Amino acid sequence: MVCSxxxxxxxxxxxxRKVTLKNIIKRQEVASILGDIAPVDELVITDPGGKALIxxxxxxxxxPGCPVKLGEEVIGWVMGGExxxxxxxxxxxxxxxxxxxRSLARETLEKYKEISxxxxxxxxxxxxxxxxQVSQLIVGEAKRLIQxxxxxxxxxxxxxxxxxxxxxxxxxxxxxxxxQPGKGIAGSIIASGKGEIVNDVISDPRYIRGTIKISxxxxxxxxxxxxxxxxxxxxxxxxxxxxxxxLKILSALALQSAAAIENxxxxxxxxxxxxxxxxxxxxxxxxxxxxxxxxxxRVMQYSLAxxxxxxxxxxxxxxxxxxxILHDVGKIGIRDNILLKSSKLTLEEFSLIKxxxxxxxxxxxxxKYFKDIIPGxxxxxxxxxxxxxxxxxxxxxxxxxxxxxxxxDSYDAMTTDxxxxxxxxxxxxxxxxxxxxxxxWDSDVVEAFLRxxxxxxxxxxxxxx
Ligand SMILES: [Fe+2]
Numbered sequence: 001m002v003c004s005x006x007x008x009x010x011x012x013x014x015x016x017r018k019v020t021l022k023n024i025i026k027r028q029e030v031a032s033i034l035g036d037i038a039p040v041d042e043l044v045i046t047d048p049g050g051k052a053l054i055x056x057x058x059x060x061x062x063x064p065g066c067p068v069k070l071g072e073e074v075i076g077w078v079m080g081g082e083x084x085x086x087x088x089x090x091x092x093x094x095x096x097x098x099x100x101x102r103s104l105a106r107e108t109l110e111k112y113k114e115i116s117x118x119x120x121x122x123x124x125x126x127x128x129x130x131x132x133q134v135s136q137l138i139v140g141e142a143k144r145l146i147q148x149x150x151x152x153x154x155x156x157x158x159x160x161x162x163x164x165x166x167x168x169x170x171x172x173x174x175x176x177x178x179x180q181p182g183k184g185i186a187g188s189i190i191a192s193g194k195g196e197i198v199n200d201v202i203s204d205p206r207y208i209r210g211t212i213k214i215s216x217x218x219x220x221x222x223x224x225x226x227x228x229x230x231x232x233x234x235x236x237x238x239x240x241x242x243x244x245x246x247l248k249i250l251s252a253l254a255l256q257s258a259a260a261i262e263n264x265x266x267x268x269x270x271x272x273x274x275x276x277x278x279x280x281x282x283x284x285x286x287x288x289x290x291x292x293x294x295x296x297x298r299v300m301q302y303s304l305a306x307x308x309x310x311x312x313x314x315x316x317x318x319x320x321x322x323x324x325i326l327h328d329v330g331k332i333g334i335r336d337n338i339l340l341k342s343s344k345l346t347l348e349e350f351s352l353i354k355x356x357x358x359x360x361x362x363x364x365x366x367x368k369y370f371k372d373i374i375p376g377x378x379x380x381x382x383x384x385x386x387x388x389x390x391x392x393x394x395x396x397x398x399x400x401x402x403x404x405x406x407x408x409d410s411y412d413a414m415t416t417d418x419x420x421x422x423x424x425x426x427x428x429x430x431x432x433x434x435x436x437x438x439x440x441w442d443s444d445v446v447e448a449f450l451r452x453x454x455x456x457x458x459x460x461x462x463x464x465x
Contacts, residue, residue, distance in 0.1 A: 019098045021076035044079040070095040125260035129267040135167035138257045148234035155230035184208045186219050190231045195220040195251050197242045216240040220250040222258035282325045300324040302408035305457040309448040323376025330360030342419040357390045376401030385439045403442040
């Protein structure tokens with residue numbers, strides 16, 4: 001089955017009506033010109049098949065006369081005595097004018113569509129800074145605009161030089177496969193940097209048979225200036241007649257998508273650099289106390305596992321990650337003789353240790369980016385029953401981020417060896433969490449912690465992700 005361009009644009013497509021003689025002579029100004037030139041009773045105008053449009057053709061078959069032509073096509077006949085030839089020429093001229101007008105209208109509509117595609121996409125893509133999410137949005141837009149069974153967004157991995165699929169719809173989804181530039185149709189299009197339509201995929205010598213049935217396809221490279229960073233592929237299982245206009249729309253989408261993906265990737269890199277700096281800061285502070293080695297990382301990992309279990313939104317997960325890394329940043333303000341004291345702290349010393357929550361807030365408040373994580377850092381020693389510090393907040397007055405870090409921090413503190421005591425085993429620490437669930441800690445958070453596999457949580461050892 002071959003689909004027309006109009007069918008390809010069936011979701012809001014541009015259809016141009018055929019130019020017919022009937023439509024031309026129906027126009028009021030044309031009717032009046034005809035009346036001026038030839039008396040109506042002498043005039044017979046028919047369609048190409050001889051059916052009378054003006055006057056009477058009683059013979060029921062085309063009469064000899066002058067043809068009205070649109071290019072090489074005869075679109076009707078004029079019989080009107082000596083003026084027939086003039087009228088036929090005039091109507092031919094009007095038909096050409098009409099065709100040009102409609103073509104112009106179609107071009108304008110297509111341009112409008114292209115511009116509106118760009119506008120819509122720019123707005124939508126600007127809302128996300130996650131490369132995968134951006135790619136999923138692109139796939140969604142391509143699906144809305146172009147008829148296809150499979151759509152995918154491929155992006156180059158700068159480390160391996162391979163392309164991998166970031167998002168796809170239909171059956172074309174191999175997230176773990178790396179594609180080589182230059183291989184296959186998409187690979188060669190990517191290497192050339194020029195979008196292409198391949199309506200007969202099977203006959204194309206570049207075609208590498210895969211598991212998906214593809215008959216027709218288009219590929220538009222994602223380019224930043226002259227650098228290709230990936231491609232959008234659309235394909236259909238049945239043969240389609242993708243046109244230059246279809247490729248134009250896909251290329252407009254690719255242009256916006258490339259910038260959005262590049263931005264998201266740059267943001268990702270910046271975020272990684274930032275997180276590394278933050279983590280290094282936290283580790284430097286932690287190193288003052290050799291007995292707490294790895295505490296920051298473990299608290300972050302437990303916290304993220306709890307957050308995931310509780311179904312926290314992406315934004316809260318990011319807050320949680322940073323707050324967990326920096327939860328004890330305020331210890332920078334505690335003197336070594338107190339922070340590193342191996343014997344029991346006096347009440348006064350303990351009140352100084354408690355100050356690390358306030359110091360944390362004071363350190364972070366100067367950095368705008370950290371504003372949202374201050375509650376997580378400042379209140380990680382509050383208790384659910386209101387008996388914690390620094391403010392004695394209770395229940396849900398305590399930010400959920402702080403309630404999560406409280407459980408993660410306490411579990412890690414309980415299970416880690418200290419100079420003055422041996423760490424508890426996992427089971428004993430769990431018993432303690434259960435015993436104080438609802439008093440010291442939020443019972444929902446404790447329950448979420450108990451559902452996670454602690455050894456698995458630490459297994460990955462990843463700082464990010
Ligand atoms: Fe703390």
